[in-house]
Amino acid sequence: MNVMVKANRRKLDLKSGRVDLSHGAGGRAMGQLIEGIFHKAFDNEWLRAGNDQSAFMVPGGRMVMTTDGYVVSPLFFPGGNIGSLAVHGTINDIAMAGAVPLYLSASFIIEEGFPLADLDRIAETMGAASREAGMPIITGDTKVVERGKADGVFISTAGVGMVPAGLDLRSDATRPGDVVIVSGSIGDHGVAVMSKRENLEFDTDIVSDSAALHGLVAAMVEATGASIRLMRDPTRGGLAATLNEIANASKVGFRIDEEAIPINPEVAAACELLGLDPLNVANEGKLAAVVAPEAADALLAAMRAHPLGREAALIGHVVADDNCFVQMATSFGGGRIVDWLSGEQLPRIC
Amino acid sequence: MNVMVKANRRKLDLKSGRVDLSHGAGGRAMGQLIEGIFHKAFDNEWLRAGNDQSAFMVPGGRMVMTTDGYVVSPLFFPGGNIGSLAVHGTINDIAMAGAVPLYLSASFIIEEGFPLADLDRIAETMGAASREAGMPIITGDTKVVERGKADGVFISTAGVGMVPAGLDLRSDATRPGDVVIVSGSIGDHGVAVMSKRENLEFDTDIVSDSAALHGLVAAMVEATGASIRLMRDPTRGGLAATLNEIANASKVGFRIDEEAIPINPEVAAACELLGLDPLNVANEGKLAAVVAPEAADALLAAMRAHPLGREAALIGHVVADDNCFVQMATSFGGGRIVDWLSGEQLPRIC
Structure with a gap:
């Protein structure tokens, strides 16, 4: 358990580079990709804050919004499937801001030939997970791509929640002694x-x-x-x-x-x-x-x-x-x- | 221009059926899939309302939320690319409720090997489109799948907006004479x-x-x-x-x-x-x-x-x-x- 991996500090080559699996792995390469392409292009204070969710004011309080894509393989695993994972993951990103989850959206990208029975099972699990959490899936979208152009099903969920008055958790709030x-x-x-x-x-x-x-x-x-x-x-x-x-x-x-x-x-x-x-x-x-x-x-x-x-x-x-x-x-x-x-x-x- | 297509009224076969391209085509088969799997599993009043966006009350007003997945092929086409399309499409679903667009989220599912230059171009177009519309992309997610398990890049955007007081457009509001x-x-x-x-x-x-x-x-x-x-x-x-x-x-x-x-x-x-x-x-x-x-x-x-x-x-x-x-x-x-x-x-x- 003492694997030490040398830090990968190569720069993002926007001219002739290509996306590789490390860009999706949650580590340093992903940080570079997000910073060097998405933050640069979208350029706003919310993304710079570096949270898994972003907060904004509405007339009645502070809300948060988050999104995640799910590409887990295999789609079914002990303890859940891509559907329950998508619901739990988005709820958790909302919850990490201390916010109360309110509503979910779900976008499905499905590969031609995917069994309807599997899609049904995934949807039922999502429905159950969202009901259990009291966070209904209120809007969605379905796209189908040709066989071999996706891998079964991908799900992107987004969610909104409301932050209790007075609570403001920030990614830079940690101090020595905590x-x-x-x-x-x-x-x-x-x-x-x-x-x-x-x-x-x-x-x-x-x-x-x-x-x-x-x-x-x-x-x-x-x-x-x-x-x-x-x-x-x-x-x-x-x-x-x-x-x-x-x-x-x-x-x-x-x-x-x-x-x-x-x-x-x-x-x-x-x-x-x-x-x-x-x-x-x-x-x-x-x-x-x-x-x-x-x-x-x-x-x-x-x-x-x-x-x-x-x-x-x-x-x-x-x-x-x-x-x-x-x-x-x-x-x-x-x-x-x-x-x-x-x-x-x-x-x-x- | 007189192509008549016979209505396809086959039932959804949840036992042994498979997803085909017609399930993503915006027509009757897609309606069956959404009704027979997603509405059944998620079962709530918002989805039953049948709009491209759903409305909910927050202290201070009525908000709408929407999501869409984008799988357009080719990714670049005359007049735009998948990035501008994703931003415009989500803004439009918000706008069709008469709502003022507020914030966007973006989830990227990228195929290993996709050129960083293309991703950069897509992101820049998204950023420009969102700035032009005054609807910033405030949160996002990036996943990478192996070569041959996606098709370049898929984008799912979600958005929220605020409905002006007194306006309530409903999918069943049409009446004879309109x-x-x-x-x-x-x-x-x-x-x-x-x-x-x-x-x-x-x-x-x-x-x-x-x-x-x-x-x-x-x-x-x-x-x-x-x-x-x-x-x-x-x-x-x-x-x-x-x-x-x-x-x-x-x-x-x-x-x-x-x-x-x-x-x-x-x-x-x-x-x-x-x-x-x-x-x-x-x-x-x-x-x-x-x-x-x-x-x-x-x-x-x-x-x-x-x-x-x-x-x-x-x-x-x-x-x-x-x-x-x-x-x-x-x-x-x-x-x-x-x-x-x-x-x-x-x-x-x-």
């Missing part, structure tokens, strides 16, 4: 999906943690409100990418403790087998929160009282660090830098 | 895209009409406000599909006059050549409005005073008809029923 809490075991989703890959199939009982986190977030906001600096759901790129993103946005470093990070032993074993670092593996029902130290106990208690936060754990703290490094004390008594991956480790995990 | 107005020549977008298809290339100066219609709509709302029953942008499936949808939603019929429908002679010639009916060909910068007869003159004057409505024309009126037929008096002095296409005429036109 502590980091994760809501539960990491790596479950990525390992569950990998276990069903055609070329990789292995035996495991791991199921994806895919879940809607808005209820847990509401309990957290109620318990400690303004002491929460920010929340993120560590999806693509895993906890490593999330902590590095926060460190860079807030110009701080992290010290985390490997032993404190909850990991399902089966996930650890699968990662060992596959040569993966669980810190880089995607989650779809977990969050990381940075919180003022004095609020940590109250927040942990509130999280552990919620079904989706039972294994919540304090895993480290924020330090002043001009290099914005995430450093980890390992189980073996040593230390290492936790970097985000520059290349593509787990394509199409969500 | 008149139908189109904002300009039909079929330009579809013909422009077709002219660049690899297997079809033909010489024409036609450019896509792709444009954001919110300014025209604002002028219309200012001029005649509550007299407008509803507006639709006739995209996939063309004017024929739009009129049939309205007829079915409002349980009325239409009588339209072929000679009154503005068609660019080059579009008419290209359709003749390709064996297409221009009424079935997609538009991306046109609207059809149903309006109370006493307001028609004022509305036409307001539309013609706007650059995107200079060729606005009254093309027919609404009649009581239990069969919900759209009937057209042809240029040759005869009459025919204008049906929506059941099959796939123009795949991947948007």
